[in-house]
Amino acid sequence: MFKHRLMAIGLGVSLLSATAYADYEDDHPLFAAYPKADLEQAQMYDYEKFSLPTSVIDVTKSEPVFTKLDALGDVYWHNYEIENVSSLKVYENYMAAAKQLGFKEVFSCVLEACGDEKQASELGTLIAVRGNVFNEYRKPYYWVGAKESPKGKIYVAWFVGSHEDLVSLQQVIIESEPLETGLVKVDESYANKSAAPTPVEPLSAEEKAKDHSMLPRYPGAKLRTHKKVDTETITIPMARNATDKTPLKLTGDLARHTYEIQNVSTLKVYENYKAALLNGGFSFISQCELDQCGTDKQASELGGQVSVEDNVYNWYRKPYYVLAKKALPTGNVYAAIFIGGHEDEVGLQQIILEEKSVQTGLVNVNADQLKQQIDADGKALIYGIYFDTGKADIKAESKPTLDAIADLLKRNSDLLLYVVGHTDDTGDGVANVTLSKQRADSVVAALVKDYQIAANRLQAQGVGPYAPASNNTSDAGKQKNRRVELVKRLR
Structure with a gap:
């Protein structure tokens, strides 16, 4: 936003005076607001390009077509609203002020000469700070003027339109000036430095x-x-x-x-x-x-x-x-x-x-632990007996677990067991039942042959994947399902 300096000279629009003035917010220093006008929006751009329409707008194309006056400089953009006055009176007052200040007309149109309602609306929109004139395009007046000044050419454009008892005025003022450079300073000593490595803050041991x-x-x-x-x-x-x-x-x-x-x-x-x-x-x-x-x-x-x-x-x-x-x-x-x-x-x-593969043998199975599980749950889950995939031959690393089972049976001579084989759900279910029974048979055979356990104390069964201990959707779950269970028999 910016301030202005004005003096009343008897017109609805006042011109700048260097000797008598009052301070008002947001108006341009060159043209005061029309009496009792409400400033709806104002913007200022220091050194910007702006294209002022200098013809009636052709709206038959996908994009509006018009003759442009391209200006470059400080751009001041306003929208005023004035009640209970005609667009004609507002327009004539601004024209009188522009003429008194010595502005020369570049282009103008009034009423029907600005085109139909759609064309008039588009004309006002092109210079509207809000990007739209909404309903205030009726009884339109449009004027573009220019004036030479000691610091360069000044352009002004007004679009005056109305709706019912409300007049809306779109105003653009462009003060041409050469581009001011040198505002950004270069630190040559910094520019000549080599790139510094990214600083590394030392980390704590934790x-x-x-x-x-x-x-x-x-x-x-x-x-x-x-x-x-x-x-x-x-x-x-x-x-x-x-x-x-x-x-x-x-x-x-x-x-x-x-x-x-x-x-x-x-x-x-x-x-x-x-x-x-x-x-x-x-x-x-x-x-x-x-x-x-x-x-x-x-x-x-x-x-x-x-x-x-x-x-x-x-x-x-x-x-x-x-x-x-x-x-x-x-x-x-x-x-x-x-x-x-x-x-x-x-x-x-x-x-x-x-x-790495799962390391086993970290938990030692002993006869006392197996007895506690059987007494508490009626069964003990055994994960220390190993087989190759799809086979029923017991691997050598299963010996510690077989030792513990044999010790359990020898220390509890009246204990009868079902030796039940389990698999995960990979492959055919019927085939897995057969495989699990074969593995249980292998365990019973090893206990009878290698440890001299009476065959009538053990009975092999196989249930395949039909009694899982965990899910079959993860490797960890499948591993829990591949097991042997010792289930207590009553006779």
Whole structure:
């Protein structure tokens, strides 16, 4: 907004005076508002381009067509509303003020000469600060004038229209002036400096321990949340542009992290992680950049599958994703990283999976524990007897568990057992029942042959997948379902 200086000279519109004036907000210093006019809206632009219509508007095309007067300078834009006066009286007063100040007409039209109602409305709209004259296009008057001044040419345009007892005046004043430069100063000493490395604040030992030792955090990154699990199963997605989109189902030591990074681009973070993986000997399995990661929704879903919180919230913009693998003597290591941004913040989702098989033998089964389970529940679940997939031959690493079962039977001579085999739900159900019975037979045979347990104390059964201990939708659940149960027999 801006201030003006005016003096009353007997006209409805007043001209600038250097000797007698009063201060009013928002009017232009050159032309005062019409008496009792309400200023609806005013804007000022320091050095702007503006195209003033200097013809009636052709509205038959998809875009209005008209002759333009292009001006460049300080633009002052006003809309006034005046009640209980005619558009003619307002127009004549502004013309008298312009003539007294020495403005020369560039273009004008009055009433029907401004075209039909649609043309008149479009003419007023083109100079309206509100972008529309609404209903005030009736009885239209339009005038464009110009005047030379010591600092350059001044242009003025008015559109005066009415509706019922209300007149609306659209006003544009453009003060031409050369472009003022030198407002922005260059610090040459800074411009000649070499790029400084990103400052790295030292992390405490506690914070360092939260990162994965193989892939520490980006400089300045704040850890939002993390999770480390010994021997977990996880599904890692492929990028949306991958030819084969089948996700990886992996088991091993799992570390998941979410970091927040301020005032950096997703591109810079991505390029640094990509370089780190390449330097560390990783090969890329799948990756996507920006639009390759899909729509906003698809990118958000991809990031959610990597996130420890299952959600990237607003960090899905300008996305990057990379899934990489490195072979080690102890097994493969996988790294999945999703990077997305929101405003001046980057959110990074990270998975590191060190592949390994489930370590067993950590819990020792003994006769006392088995007896306690049977007394409490009527059965004991055995997970320490191992078979190759689809086979019923007992593997050598099952011996500690067989020792414990034999010890249980020898210390409790009156104990009779059903030895019941169970499988998960992979494959044919009938075939699994047969396989589970064969495995139970193998357990009974081993106890009779190797431990001299009386055959009449044991009875083998197989129920296949029909009595699960957990779900069959995850590897962990299936592992629980593959078991042998010792069920107490009464006779």
